[in-house]
Amino acid sequence: MEDSIIKFILDVGNSKIKMLAGELSNYGEKLRVLKYIEVPSRGIRKNVIENQIYLSESIADAVKEMEAATGLEVKKVILGIGGTNIYSRTKNIKLTFDEEKVITNDHITELFLTAEKELKQKAEQVLESEMYNIRVNNSGIVKNPVGLTGRELQADVHLIFVNENEVEELTEAVNRAKLEVDSIVLNPYASAKATLMEEDKTMGVALIDIGEGTTDIIIYKNNKLIYAKSLPLGGMHYVSDLEYIFSIPKSEAQEIIRQISESKDKKEFNFPVSGNKYISIGNVRKVIDARTGDLVTFIKKAIEESGFTGYLGKGIYLTGGATKLDEIFEGVKSNLGYSVKRVLPVQLAGLEDVRPEMSAAVGILLEVMEKEYNNLEKERKKKEEQENLLKTSMKLNDDKTEEKQPKVKKERFKSVKEWLSNFI
Ligand SMILES: Nc1ncnc2c1ncn2[C@@H]1O[C@H](COP(=O)(O)OP(=O)(O)OP(=O)(O)O)[C@@H](O)[C@H]1O
Numbered sequence: 407m408e409d410s411i412i413k414f415i416l417d418v419g420n421s422k423i424k425m426l427a428g429e430l431s432n433y434g435e436k437l438r439v440l441k442y443i444e445v446p447s448r449g450i451r452k453n454v455i456e457n458q459i460y461l462s463e464s465i466a467d468a469v470k471e472m473e474a475a476t477g478l479e480v481k482k483v484i485l486g487i488g489g490t491n492i493y494s495r496t497k498n499i500k501l502t503f504d505e506e507k508v509i510t511n512d513h514i515t516e517l518f519l520t521a522e523k524e525l526k527q528k529a530e531q532v533l534e535s536e537m538y539n540i541r542v543n544n545s546g547i548v549k550n551p552v553g554l555t556g557r558e559l560q561a562d563v564h565l566i567f568v569n570e571n572e573v574e575e576l577t578e579a580v581n582r583a584k585l586e587v588d589s590i591v592l593n594p595y596a597s598a599k600a601t602l603m604e605e606d607k608t609m610g611v612a613l614i615d616i617g618e619g620t621t622d623i624i625i626y627k628n629n630k631l632i633y634a635k636s637l638p639l640g641g642m643h644y645v646s647d648l649e650y651i652f653s654i655p656k657s658e659a660q661e662i663i664r665q666i667s668e669s670k671d672k673k674e675f676n677f678p679v680s681g682n683k684y685i686s687i688g689n690v691r692k693v694i695d696a697r698t699g700d701l702v703t704f705i706k707k708a709i710e711e712s713g714f715t716g717y718l719g720k721g722i723y724l725t726g727g728a729t730k731l732d733e734i735f736e737g738v739k740s741n742l743g744y745s746v747k748r749v750l751p752v753q754l755a756g757l758e759d760v761r762p763e764m765s766a767a768v769g770i771l772l773e774v775m776e777k778e779y780n781n782l783e784k785e786r787k788k789k790e791e792q793e794n795l796l797k798t799s800m801k802l803n804d805d806k807t808e809e810k811q812p813k814v815k816k817e818r819f820k821s822v823k824e825w826l827s828n829f830i
């Protein structure tokens with residue numbers, strides 16, 4: 407499409423590399439996925455890049471497939487940042503003025519910058535920021551203090567940091583695949599963007615994304631991002647437990663997980679393994695449940711740390727590839743004491759078969775395209791204002807001339823919320 411915006415998304419997971427091409431039409435009214443690709447990822451294990459060359463080769467494989475499928479050249483990507491080095495910190499920050507002042511956006515920026523100075527540790531970078539419990543002069547909580555007058559402004563500022571070295575290492579692997587990194591997005595934030603509705607975020611929800619090597623938790627309440635944390639636990643740990651406990655090779659452990667995910671109603675079943683042995687499904691389930699116990703402990707602890715125990719009206723939502731295993735889902739569900747449900751990313755046009763492992767990639771696309779849409783809106787408004795100014799100064803705003811002017815499409819000026827709801 408002429409003048410449309412095309413973006414390529416890259417989510418480098420421990421098991422798979424996901425690449426997605428999305429297109430926003432020239433007026434921003436349509437968003438569609440051009441292609442979604444998954445290739446096995448090599449050179450990364452337990453969130454550690456063990457071999458830069460292998461990893462960049464896997465990324466290059468995805469690029470090759472993408473280019474062949476779309477006929478487009480991939481030069482830049484928006485990169486998802488995951489891993490376990492995510493730190494969520496909150497601090498109450500207060501600005502005191504010598505005299506009464508009208509609160510401006512500059513004061514808000516100052517609150518964020520002060521928080522960053524106080525909370526940031528060496529070699530960290532802020533990826534997400536949020537502000538809540540905002541008060542002017544010790545008043546009640548206000549939603550937006552801009553325009554109010556006072557001598558004191560305070561808020562709880564929440565910042566999510568990532569390790570700079572990790573971002574650099576991943577960027578290097580991407581660069582080696584001859585790609586430029588346009589911008590980066592926090593994976594758990596992206597997963598939330600793809601799966602949560604405003605109502606979920608308002609009533610309170612913890613979204614858990616269980617992948618191959620990581621489980622991410624991200625908590626929302628009152629439509630604010632409250633907390634995020636990652637744990638090095640995912641599908642691979644279930645496989646390695648089976649390997650270790652039953653002394654079987656990895657391939658057999660993987661096969662058991664695959665079969666168990668397909669054998670829903672088999673209460674009695676024995677998996678044949680090497681050495682003419684059999685492992686009963688009951689024993690496999692015990693091993694799976696034990697690991698899920700760790701997951702449940704982590705989720706409970708994270709909710710406690712967030713300070714929002716008892717306030718998550720929507721409970722727990724699960725997404726990510728490993729949640730396809732019913733045993734994990736059931737295990738979390740029966741041990742958490744919250745309502746638990748599985749969620750998929752929003753079904754965008756062009757993406758027929760949505761799966762839980764796509765959440766991060768879809769969310770990154772939504773995040774970047776929302777920004778593009780906002781930019782289009784700003785430009786349009788500016789243009790419209792200029793045109794109006796010109797009309798007034800040239801006294802052209804009489805009925806006759808107006809008929810000749812192209813009418814500005816009112817529906818284009820939809821709020822972003824409405825815009826996003828087009829895809830949900
Ligand atoms: N049908 C299935 N049944 C059970 N498990 C599955 C199924 N499909 C995928 N998985 C598991 O999901 C995991 C992969 O999920 P996902 O693609 O979300 O991870 P990733 O993004 O590569 O990893 P991470 O986010 O941890 O870096 C693997 O551990 C895999 O075993």
Ligand SMILES: [Mg+2]
Nearest residue numbers: 419420617766
């Ligand atoms: Mg992932």
